[in-house]
Amino acid sequence: MTDLTHLERLEAESIHILREVVAEAERPVMLYSVGKDSAVMLHLARKAFYPAPPPFPLLHVDTTWKFQAMYELRDRAARAAGMELLVHRNPEAEARGINPFDHGALHTDLWKTEGLKQALDKYGFDVAFGGARRDEEKARAKERVFSFRSASHRWDPKNQRPELWHLYNAKKAKGESIRVFPISNWTELDIWQYIQIEKIPIVPLYFAAPRPTVERDGMILMVDDDRFPLRDGEVPVERSIRFRTLGCYPLTGAVESEAADLGAVIQEMLLTTTSERQGRAIDKDEGGAGMEKKKQEGYF
Amino acid sequence: MTDPSYTPDALIGQDIAAYLDGHRRKTLLRFITCGSVDDGKSTLIGRLLYDSKMIFEDQLAALQADSKRVGTQGGEIDFALLVDGLAAEREQGITIDVAYRFFATEKRKFIVADTPGHEQYTRNMVTGASTADLAVILIDARKGVLTQTRRHSYLAQLVGIRHIVLAVNKMDLVGYDRATFDAIVADYRAFAASIGIEAFVAIPISGFKGDNVAGRSAAMGWYDGPTLMEHLETVEVDQTAAQARPFEMPVQWVNRPDLDFRGFAGLIATGSVAPGDAVRVLPSGRTSTVARIVTLDGDLNRAVAGQSVTLTLADEIDCSRGDVVAAAGDPPPVADQFEATIVWMADEALLPGRAYWLKLGTQTVSATVQPPKYVINVNTLEHLAAKTLDLNAIGVATLATDRPIVFRPYAEDRELGGFILIDKLTNATVGAGMLHFALRRAQNVHWQPTDIDRAHHASLKNQRPAVLWLTGLSGAGKSTIANLVEKKLARMNRHTFLLDGDNVRHGLNRDLGFTDADRVENIRRVGEVAKLMTDAGLIVVTAFISPFRAEREMVRAMMAPGEFVEVHIDTPLAEAEARDVKGLYAKARAGQLKNFTGIDSPYEAPVDPEIRIDTTAMTAEAAAEAIVVYLIG
Numbered sequence: 012m013t014d015l016t017h018l019e020r021l022e023a024e025s026i027h028i029l030r031e032v033v034a035e036a037e038r039p040v041m042l043y044s045v046g047k048d049s050a051v052m053l054h055l056a057r058k059a060f061y062p063a064p065p066p067f068p069l070l071h072v073d074t075t076w077k078f079q080a081m082y083e084l085r086d087r088a089a090r091a092a093g094m095e096l097l098v099h100r101n102p103e104a105e106a107r108g109i110n111p112f113d114h115g116a117l118h119t120d121l122w123k124t125e126g127l128k129q130a131l132d133k134y135g136f137d138v139a140f141g142g143a144r145r146d147e148e149k150a151r152a153k154e155r156v157f158s159f160r161s162a163s164h165r166w167d168p169k170n171q172r173p174e175l176w177h178l179y180n181a182k183k184a185k186g187e188s189i190r191v192f193p194i195s196n197w198t199e200l201d202i203w204q205y206i207q208i209e210k211i212p213i214v215p216l217y218f219a220a221p222r223p224t225v226e227r228d229g230m231i232l233m234v235d236d237d238r239f240p241l242r243d244g245e246v247p248v249e250r251s252i253r254f255r256t257l258g259c260y261p262l263t264g265a266v267e268s269e270a271a272d273l274g275a276v277i278q279e280m281l282l283t284t285t286s287e288r289q290g291r292a293i294d295k296d297e298g299g300a301g302m303e304k305k306k307q308e309g310y311f
Numbered sequence: 312m313t314d315p316s317y318t319p320d321a322l323i324g325q326d327i328a329a330y331l332d333g334h335r336r337k338t339l340l341r342f343i344t345c346g347s348v349d350d351g352k353s354t355l356i357g358r359l360l361y362d363s364k365m366i367f368e369d370q371l372a373a374l375q376a377d378s379k380r381v382g383t384q385g386g387e388i389d390f391a392l393l394v395d396g397l398a399a400e401r402e403q404g405i406t407i408d409v410a411y412r413f414f415a416t417e418k419r420k421f422i423v424a425d426t427p428g429h430e431q432y433t434r435n436m437v438t439g440a441s442t443a444d445l446a447v448i449l450i451d452a453r454k455g456v457l458t459q460t461r462r463h464s465y466l467a468q469l470v471g472i473r474h475i476v477l478a479v480n481k482m483d484l485v486g487y488d489r490a491t492f493d494a495i496v497a498d499y500r501a502f503a504a505s506i507g508i509e510a511f512v513a514i515p516i517s518g519f520k521g522d523n524v525a526g527r528s529a530a531m532g533w534y535d536g537p538t539l540m541e542h543l544e545t546v547e548v549d550q551t552a553a554q555a556r557p558f559e560m561p562v563q564w565v566n567r568p569d570l571d572f573r574g575f576a577g578l579i580a581t582g583s584v585a586p587g588d589a590v591r592v593l594p595s596g597r598t599s600t601v602a603r604i605v606t607l608d609g610d611l612n613r614a615v616a617g618q619s620v621t622l623t624l625a626d627e628i629d630c631s632r633g634d635v636v637a638a639a640g641d642p643p644p645v646a647d648q649f650e651a652t653i654v655w656m657a658d659e660a661l662l663p664g665r666a667y668w669l670k671l672g673t674q675t676v677s678a679t680v681q682p683p684k685y686v687i688n689v690n691t692l693e694h695l696a697a698k699t700l701d702l703n704a705i706g707v708a709t710l711a712t713d714r715p716i717v718f719r720p721y722a723e724d725r726e727l728g729g730f731i732l733i734d735k736l737t738n739a740t741v742g743a744g745m746l747h748f749a750l751r752r753a754q755n756v757h758w759q760p761t762d763i764d765r766a767h768h769a770s771l772k773n774q775r776p777a778v779l780w781l782t783g784l785s786g787a788g789k790s791t792i793a794n795l796v797e798k799k800l801a802r803m804n805r806h807t808f809l810l811d812g813d814n815v816r817h818g819l820n821r822d823l824g825f826t827d828a829d830r831v832e833n834i835r836r837v838g839e840v841a842k843l844m845t846d847a848g849l850i851v852v853t854a855f856i857s858p859f860r861a862e863r864e865m866v867r868a869m870m871a872p873g874e875f876v877e878v879h880i881d882t883p884l885a886e887a888e889a890r891d892v893k894g895l896y897a898k899a900r901a902g903q904l905k906n907f908t909g910i911d912s913p914y915e916a917p918v919d920p921e922i923r924i925d926t927t928a929m930t931a932e933a934a935a936e937a938i939v940v941y942l943i944g
Binding site for chain 1: 331422607729730
């Protein structure tokens, strides 16, 4: 008798999901955002298909506004996994110079939501893996592991396919697609602990270090490159900071911290008293229904 | 009430490495909460999250604001708002889907499925229960055992949940009265025994006030059993049972990175496996031994149920997705006809005889379900006669698959006994089922090979067999055109036979009416007859309304590739109705004829037929000529 731990059961479940997709989809792809959840998902994919490399490409829907350190890890991780890396930037957003400083919500909508739809259509991917977790947000708690999308990428939360046992229905009509979330049942602590046990490389920004920052609208922002427009009187200040989540650097708030290794980061996370997505501006729009609405429109 | 703010385990601050080491050894318990609307399920889950310190300051602040704005607890914290996720639900104040929540205590990690109490959402409860180790059945202490309590208990039992907790909630609203609690437990015990629930644990709680959830209730000193949290932390998880069974692993994917490596990847359903073990691949029955258990972290000496692995075998034997690698000495059976309990999950009722996709383990096959032997009234547990299964109906029926599948009775193994049914046109998951046993007739009736085969029959007649399948509305001209086609072919010395809808209903199908289910069976029988005729080498011409795409596709699938020619006799409804040769449209419009295609029963036009005949632009003679030219060239 071997008692499997909760992490062993989660790992086995995720690998099973990854393999089901590869067995049933015509053209799967893995959405890779370079964050810690993506890092775990990629690692699970390497385990699922070893000794073969994962038989699908990685897709990064880029906004051009990610942290420099994210771009560096992205290219390295794809090489290490032996996988093709596709990078898509919405040409319209690029042409119009859409940025988080001047365009607010339009930035997320054009670069991420529209960019993702464009990329999926361009390459004809019928299934896309995403690293979302059910513990992140209320709308995600109710989403299926295999989340069906109409030909126009819409999610219909009232018409989801029942998921029983380990049986996933991957059937779909031409033009329709499925978003699959292999780490649906992982929590933030699971992710961190797995990264520690499996020694998975993550972006150094998750660890505290002295970095140039400004404080704006109650958030500590990192001045990651010279595109950061300083307001009158703003002078970047060096603070020891780290990030709990990573996105576009002008939209991602840092926390002041001295936690420079995994043990310390996990310790700080467990001792902290605010939820994980505090640092991200996206969920606060439109009351509690912000994420649900975005998901219906095609946001991952 | 407990301290509202998040207070972490002291060990985290003192020795994080020790804390993490302890945390990683925790086991996992998956459970569901179920009860009637307003029994307080969401409130209880919110309370469990809150008491296990999973609610952060910012969430608490948002919760307090929401409670004032839309809460139902008069400004006090409304825990239900924590878990009622979707916007529509917040407005209605009910939970309408399955939501998964996560929390951990010092002893264990939990995944809880919040499943709805609304009557029309039985399918969600079955969904949540299918992966659960334990079910918490909630009862409102003021109301006692309700119809839906019985329904949920029956479903939990049906899905095979062994651990049942009866949580008698809202004890604060009955003055924490012991007699009330005892009466409810006695009432429930009588019912539970009648459906085969042997044991359950009853706990008096208040999700709203927190009594006996995590902390002991000061108001209920008369109760000396465990709190709900204590019970969840200590109840035994059933990994031992699955591991003690014979080894079985459905193959998900064959891993072939190069010519030297051929691995079989899958999640071990039952038992354990080690290199050197003798295994049998089913359904083929070929045997080999396990060579390696391959993982990224190096080969394993042993793997157990619940682990995802990649196996290599010592011999090069056929094995692909859908096959099951099993212990050579005790392999699972293979069959193609079964009795099963089916839970119907779609608005559109089951059509007996229609072909659905059946997915079981990693096998996907075509399957048809017979009319149910009975459906179960989950309120009274009576067996009732029924011709079909409607949304949320639970029935026992026999089903047949188009090829043999590897299975275990559900009571022995959920992984090889549970299946879903998928509609072939909409791709929706329409049903879920549990196999009970294979029917003996499947095991005893074998296909008898004949020496004069279908190719021989066809060559004697010097022709290629085919089915010209004419479909269209009543009065479209199918019979007229079919008759002309057959006359032309006869003049060319072709051996033909015309199956006409009306004629068949005088004999072979005289027992069938015009309901959707009967129409499906009508076409299935005609398909089988047409298939026998093509085996005999004939060119078969059929004239049936055959209104449903699924059945036309079913008949197409029965025939050899290329032998089925779908001919759409395309006449607009107004035109057919204006002709009304048999006077049927007039009767249907007058309400004297029910289920008439085009009037009160749908016609699903072919999307991509081999031939389309527009009768408004073409005479019957020209149409027949076009069909013959297509066939003969």
